[in-house]
Every structure is written in C-alpha cells, then in structure tokens.
Amino acid sequence: MSALNLYDTATREVGVFKPLIPGHVSIYVCGATVQSHPHIGHVRSAVNFDILRRWLTWSGYDVTFIRNVTDIDDKILHKAVHEKSPWWAVAMKYERIFTQAFASLNVLPPTYEPRATGHITQMVELMQKLIDNGAAYAPGNGDVYLEVRKLKRYLTLSGQKLDDLQPAADADAASSEKRDPRDFALWKAAKPGDPSWPTPWGAGRPGWHLECSAMAHAYLGEAFDIHGGGLDLVFPHHENEIAQSEAAGYKFANRWLHNAWVTQAGEKMSKSLGNTLQVETILQRVRGIELRWYLGSAHYRSMLEYSEAALDESAVAFRRIENFLTRSVELLGIQPEPTITDAFCAAMNDDLAVPAGLASISENLRLGNQAITDGDKKAIAKNANEIRGALQILGCDPFDTNYPQSASGNVSAALDGVIQLALKERAAARERKDFAASDAIRDGLLALGITIEDTAQGPRWSMEEKS
RNA sequence: GGUCGGAUGGCCGAGAGGCGAGGCAAGGGACUGCAAAUCCCUCUACACGGGUUCAAAUCCCGUUCCGACCUCCA
Structure with a gap:
C-alpha cells in the first residue's frame, strides 16, 4: 500500500504524511460560529474533513478529531438583539441546526466538540502565559492584545508581510490603545449589556478566536498533526492562532489543510454576497446522501461551482x-x-x-x-x-x-405484495399480447412514483426515495 | 498596493513533461412487443503570445480574463 500524501498550506507542497505519534492522528478543525443557518459551503468543509477522517481510520490510524463550536462572538450578539433572544439561546439554536445538517450528510460526530464558552479558564491561562512571555499586553482598558511585531514567524502561513497589509478599519491610532494597528485583540473588554467573564485584566469576552488555540492545546496538547478549515480562514484566523500558540511556546499544528469553497457564478458563497444556499433548502431537492456525494466529488482544494x-x-x-x-x-x-x-x-x-x-x-x-x-x-x-x-x-x-x-418492514412487505399482484396481472396481459393493458399497469404504477423494469430475471420495481 | 488561486471538449471535472482520467449530454449499435435499465462503438480539449525540450495541457517568460484574502467568512 502506498503512503498517504497530503498538501500542506504552510509549505504549499504535497508531501508524505507522518503522524507525530505512530498509529495515531490528531486533528483540529475549525467548526461553526453558530450565528446563522449552515449553507452548503459549511457542510462541504465538514464533508471534506470527514472523508479525510474516514480514510485515516480505514488506513489503521486511531484518530482524535476535534471540531469546535464558537458560541460567542460579535455576530452572535448582534443576532441576539435582532432575534430578541438571549445570545446563548441563539448560539444553541444554530448549533442544533448545524448538528442536524451534519447528521443528515452522515458527517461523523467529532471525538469531542468543545464550545468556546466552556474554555474561558484555558483562555485566561493562555493570555497570562503570553503576557508573561512579553508577547501580549493589557493596556488597562480591559482589552488584551497580541503584539505582532514581536513575532518573527507571523504571517508565514499566508506568505504575507506585515507592512504590506492594508491597515485595519479600526486603525485610527488616536482612539486605540494598540501599540501597532495590526495588533489584534485576544480579549475584549465588556461593553454594557454584553456577556462577560472575569479576568485579571478586567471583565470581558474572547477576542480573536483565542478559543481555537486554547482548545486545541487543551485536547491535543503542545503539538498535533493536522489543523483544518476553510480557505478563508488562512488569514487572519489561522495566522492568529499560530501567533497565539507559538508565542505561548506551543509547537501547534504540524500540517495545514484548507478546503476550497462552493461558488456561484465564480463567486464564493457568503452572506455578504447574498448567494448562500441553505442545506435545508437543498435537502428538499435531493437526499442527504446525494448532496454529500455531490459535495464530496470535487477535489477538496478545488472550487466547486454550484x-x-x-x-x-x-x-x-x-x-x-x-x-x-x-x-x-x-x-x-x-x-x-x-x-x-x-x-x-x-x-x-x-x-x-x-x-x-x-x-x-x-x-x-x-x-x-x-x-x-x-x-x-x-x-x-x-x-x-x-x-x-x-x-x-x-x-x-x-x-x-x-x-x-426505506419504509418499515411490514409496510414495505405489504407494498411489495400489492405490486407483485399488479405485476402478475401485467405478465398475464403481456402473455396474451394485450400491451395496452400491460402498459396501463406500468404507467399507473409510474404515476405513483413506482418504476417497473423488465430484466432477464423478471420484472423489478423501485420507488424514488425522499430524504 | 501586497499575497494566493484559477482558465481543459456542448457541460461537469481530473491530470502536471511522452501513453487523450472519468462522468453527463449527443450520434450510432445490441437487447426489448414497447419502454426502462444495461452494455458496446463514435465525437469534441487544454485562455493567448513567445521560449526551453527529441517531446509541453504540464516547465519558463510575457499578456488577457476571472476569483479569493488583506483583522471576527467554511
């Protein structure tokens, strides 16, 4: 058997996959920010990584697969106001819908599915470590920032240079406590009405996906084999995860895998473009297994034009x-x-x-x-x-x-019996060359969604199944 | 401005120096009372212009077009 070769976004090369611990593979995949309904791009990502997982498992590896749920962020809070519902209720509602969508496509549940809000302690520990290391600072306003200038390896995943980045929208230095406009918030000070958790630097909530670094470390340790996610997470999300983790002294991910998008008219499916296709909508057209077949059939690094x-x-x-x-x-x-x-x-x-x-x-x-x-x-x-x-x-x-x-045992047995009776009538009609009668039976069944085929072994029937 | 991808036949979609992946559609044939299903055969291609090479869809240079990311998108 040949060895598994995988692409690595960090090196932009396909190379032999060698797990850190022989026989075991640890994977962390960025899951959903549960702030809205899943569209087929979201589930494509899940399907792609599920195929990877199944292949590794078949290949004999013991796979630990962590996929997080980000259940606190700006958009969730925004949605909570919009839906006139507590933020935690919004997060749970969409988490359930995501789980349902994954299940209908037979995406295996992760080994563990950590939620951001359940790991505030780990995030505070991580920030403390970063501050102790001199990589992060708390200016006293309740925010905690990572100082990107201090990091030698920042932006190596996306191959960019810090000075080439367009300045952030909030870069107006006057109102910011940041030492550099490109420093990013690990932690955000609580605004009135926002949920918050206490920290040594003041009450607040998680900032830039600090949770992924904290949770990957909590479940997979100092180093793990594969980190995955959508292509659009490369920068800034994954760069920042690397920055946070490496500055804390972790080795972090050994290899990076990113799936490409589902596109329409060449454009990425996204909310801002208003071209999203919800999973629930598509499942009215085809069964879950068929949607999965479709999403899985393109190579994971190729755009899939819907x-x-x-x-x-x-x-x-x-x-x-x-x-x-x-x-x-x-x-x-x-x-x-x-x-x-x-x-x-x-x-x-x-x-x-x-x-x-x-x-x-x-x-x-x-x-x-x-x-x-x-x-x-x-x-x-x-x-x-x-x-x-x-x-x-x-x-x-x-x-x-x-x-x-398909339908339960006795219902389908009864249905089969009824159809066999009809087929017997049809066979008799064909015997006496009364094709009008035999075709009427076939057409009648077809109108009910039941297809008759004559095979060498005799007639067989099948019924179109709904998801 | 920076970074990164892409352009393959009517359509979808692989390949990454030599042998035309595969599927759908189309045309022909076999089977069939007719269908359906199935099988067989046939056809069409590498955005453009240069270059390297015995040999380029594939490597190099240039051009055009499309897309993505550049601070909370899978």
Whole structure:
C-alpha cells in the first residue's frame, strides 16, 4: 500500500504524511460560529474533513478529531438583539441546526466538540502565559492584545508581510490603545449589556478566536498533526492562532489543510454576497446522501461551482451506483462486503484525490452491470464489494444505517405484495399480447412514483426515495 | 498596493513533461412487443503570445480574463 500524501498550506507542497505519534492522528478543525443557518459551503468543509477522517481510520490510524463550536462572538450578539433572544439561546439554536445538517450528510460526530464558552479558564491561562512571555499586553482598558511585531514567524502561513497589509478599519491610532494597528485583540473588554467573564485584566469576552488555540492545546496538547478549515480562514484566523500558540511556546499544528469553497457564478458563497444556499433548502431537492456525494466529488482544494444542473446530474449518477448495489443484493441475497481496491487506495493516498477514485468506481460499475447481464455472481459480488468499500470511505454507503432506510418492514412487505399482484396481472396481459393493458399497469404504477423494469430475471420495481 | 488561486471538449471535472482520467449530454449499435435499465462503438480539449525540450495541457517568460484574502467568512 502506498503512503498517504497530503498538501500542506504552510509549505504549499504535497508531501508524505507522518503522524507525530505512530498509529495515531490528531486533528483540529475549525467548526461553526453558530450565528446563522449552515449553507452548503459549511457542510462541504465538514464533508471534506470527514472523508479525510474516514480514510485515516480505514488506513489503521486511531484518530482524535476535534471540531469546535464558537458560541460567542460579535455576530452572535448582534443576532441576539435582532432575534430578541438571549445570545446563548441563539448560539444553541444554530448549533442544533448545524448538528442536524451534519447528521443528515452522515458527517461523523467529532471525538469531542468543545464550545468556546466552556474554555474561558484555558483562555485566561493562555493570555497570562503570553503576557508573561512579553508577547501580549493589557493596556488597562480591559482589552488584551497580541503584539505582532514581536513575532518573527507571523504571517508565514499566508506568505504575507506585515507592512504590506492594508491597515485595519479600526486603525485610527488616536482612539486605540494598540501599540501597532495590526495588533489584534485576544480579549475584549465588556461593553454594557454584553456577556462577560472575569479576568485579571478586567471583565470581558474572547477576542480573536483565542478559543481555537486554547482548545486545541487543551485536547491535543503542545503539538498535533493536522489543523483544518476553510480557505478563508488562512488569514487572519489561522495566522492568529499560530501567533497565539507559538508565542505561548506551543509547537501547534504540524500540517495545514484548507478546503476550497462552493461558488456561484465564480463567486464564493457568503452572506455578504447574498448567494448562500441553505442545506435545508437543498435537502428538499435531493437526499442527504446525494448532496454529500455531490459535495464530496470535487477535489477538496478545488472550487466547486454550484448549479442545480450539476447537483441533479450528480444525484442521478449516484442513483445508478445505488441501483447496482440494490440489484446485487437482490441477486446475491447478501449485502456487499466493503473492500478497497488498489486504484481507489492510490487515489485517496494522493492528497485525497476523490475524482480519481470516482473513475475507479465508474469502472467497477461498468464491470458490475456487465456481470449482472452475464449472470456472473462472482463478478457481481467483487464489484459490489469494491464499490461499497469506496462509498463507505466517502461516507455515501447506502446501507449505512445513519441514512434514512426505506419504509418499515411490514409496510414495505405489504407494498411489495400489492405490486407483485399488479405485476402478475401485467405478465398475464403481456402473455396474451394485450400491451395496452400491460402498459396501463406500468404507467399507473409510474404515476405513483413506482418504476417497473423488465430484466432477464423478471420484472423489478423501485420507488424514488425522499430524504 | 501586497499575497494566493484559477482558465481543459456542448457541460461537469481530473491530470502536471511522452501513453487523450472519468462522468453527463449527443450520434450510432445490441437487447426489448414497447419502454426502462444495461452494455458496446463514435465525437469534441487544454485562455493567448513567445521560449526551453527529441517531446509541453504540464516547465519558463510575457499578456488577457476571472476569483479569493488583506483583522471576527467554511
């Protein structure tokens, strides 16, 4: 088996992945700031990292996967005013919606999912360490800032130079206590009415995603293998996490992975552009497993240009695969045993080249369908096993009970009985060449969403499933 | 202004010096009472201009266009 190669944003190169502790992989992924409904860009990120996680697990690693929830920030407070609801109620409401969205796409729950507000103690400890080290300062107004000029390695992830940055909007030095306009707030002094927690420097709340540094350290220690997130987090979010963590003496992340966006008309999906597509909306069009197949099918570092046509096409393609697996179960009487082919393995090991893996699934599908025609049970099983193995890594295994399964036993048995009666009538009509009658039965069933296909093994029926 | 990505056939989408990934659509064929499903065959390509090389979609230089980030976006 080839070794896993992964891209690293810090070096901009694909290289062999070597975990810090053999056999174990620690991952921290920046999760949601729970201030609104998830759009499909959010869940793409989750799907991409879920595929990474499943692949690592399949490869034999023991994976610790931390994905945080940021449940306190300016936007949440803003939303709380807007929704006339306490900030914590807003955060919890959207957290639940995110969790629901992840679950409907079969994104595995993280090993642990820490919330920012549960880690104020760790943040205060981290700030104390930074102040003791001379990297941060508290000017006395309740804020705590990181002094970026003191950091030699600042901005190495994004490859920028401090002096080239456009000055921040709040850079009017007169009103600021900052020593440099580019210094960023680790902690923000409480404004009247805002939630706050006590610290040695005054009551306030977390500033610039201090929580990610604090929580990554709390659960993964001084150093960990992979830090992930969306491409737009590279700067400033991840730069600042690095700055905070390294200035505190931590080694922090060994490797950085960033997923690209879902775009529309070439533009990133974002609230400010008003072009977001909510997960709940898309799930009225396709099932969760189909949305996941669509989002996972592009390479994680490529932009995914959304269109309804592409989504529909992708869903149809998935149903073809699913249909083959269903037929293989009908013909063999057992569910496929997941197997990973060399081709799929090589693709995944090449920086998670899912599109190349999809080509190998296509090959399996072609051979599998051929095998059904030939009645070659051994070949049917082989290809079904290999397809199911690949689908399992992609989180799109139709037999996975995390996805809604078809109707309950006795209802579907009754339905099957009713349809078999109709099919018997149709067979009799065909026998006496009364095709008008036989087609009427088929059309009638089709109108109910039930498709009849005549196969070498006799007629089979299927019903379109809703998510 | 700085940093970083991208442009591939009708469409989607890989590849990163030689052998035209794959899918969808289209056309033809097989099968079928007809459908559906399935299989087989065929077709179309690397934004532009130079250069390096025996060989460039791939490397180099330049150009055009598109996008992202530059202090609370996945």
